[in-house]
Amino acid sequence: MTSFFSKGSTLVILLLAIFLVSEAQQCRPSGKIRGRKPPPGQCNQEDDSDCCKAGKMYPTYTCSPPMSGNAQAYLTLNSFEAGGDGGGPSECDCKYHNDNTPVVALSTGWYNGGSRCLNNIRINGNGRSVVAMVVDECDSTEGCDADHDYQPPCPNNIVDASKAVWKALGVSEDNWGGLDITWSDA
Numbered sequence: 619m620t621s622f623f624s625k626g627s628t629l630v631i632l633l634l635a636i637f638l639v640s641e642a643q644q645c646r647p648s649g650k651i652r653g654r655k656p657p658p659g660q661c662n663q664e665d666d667s668d669c670c671k672a673g674k675m676y677p678t679y680t681c682s683p684p685m686s687g688n689a690q691a692y693l694t695l696n697s698f699e700a701g702g703d704g705g706g707p708s709e710c711d712c713k714y715h716n717d718n719t720p721v722v723a724l725s726t727g728w729y730n731g732g733s734r735c736l737n738n739i740r741i742n743g744n745g746r747s748v749v750a751m752v753v754d755e756c757d758s759t760e761g762c763d764a765d766h767d768y769q770p771p772c773p774n775n776i777v778d779a780s781k782a783v784w785k786a787l788g789v790s791e792d793n794w795g796g797l798d799i800t801w802s803d804a
Contacts, residue, residue: 645684645727645774647677651761656768662703666695666795670762670770679758679774682727688800689728693743693787695794696723696778698753704778705767708753710735715753720786723754723778734803741783743799748786750779777801 653670661669670676683689696704698715704723707714710732715721722741724734734752741748756772772778777799784794 645679645681648680648759649678650675651678651771652676653762653770654768660764661768662705667703667767667769670768676761676770677773678760678771679726682725682758682774685728685802688742688802691775691777691799691801692773693741693783693797693799694756694776694778695784696756696780698723698780703767703769704754705765709755710753713753715780717781719780720748720750720782721753721780722750722783723756723776724752725756725772725774725776726758727774729755738804739777739801740804741777741779741787741799741801743797744787744789746787748783749804750783754778 653672653674653676655672656669661667663669696702697717698704698708698721699717700714702717708721708723722739723729728734729752732755736751736753738749738751741750756776756778757766758772758774758776760766761769761771781794787797789797
């Protein structure tokens with residue numbers, strides 16, 4: 619009996635399928651926005667937050683890396699208090715949160731339209747683990763405007779955490795700001 623596909627065409631089809639699956643698991647920029655210079659005093663640089671630079675192009679994302687077990691991410695520092703560098707009240711509950719409460723904002727793709735709102739996640743880093751509640755989105759689709767405190771869009775792999783999370787992970791205060799972590803739904 620003869621095969622419909624030759625060995626060569628079967629190999630090509632197999633390689634194409636592997637390529638398509640790996641492409642589907644990628645999260646590439648969905649666009650770019652041009653930075654605008656913030657009006658004087660309008661960009662809160664608490665916790666070493668960046669301010670948009672006039673004319674600089676910032677990538678935007680509608681996705682985050684795929685979740686499978688523990689997702690690799692980058693932990694950043696954010697204040698969820700009124701007047702803090704997080705801007706307005708949290709998206710999930712329209713409230714501000716004390717910096718001594720373990721809360722986080724997730725990049726747009728992981729935030730997933732609010733589907734993780736008020737749910738707990740487990741963060742692993744610095745040899746420790748902490749449970750924190752998702753209260754906000756770290757917007758990866760927009761930025762450089764008053765609504766976003768004139769800060770650039772978040773990268774697609776951010777877990778933006780309160781001081782309580784950093785303390786629980788045992789990171790010395792002089793090293794707060796950026797840490798490679800993994801996280802999962804708790």
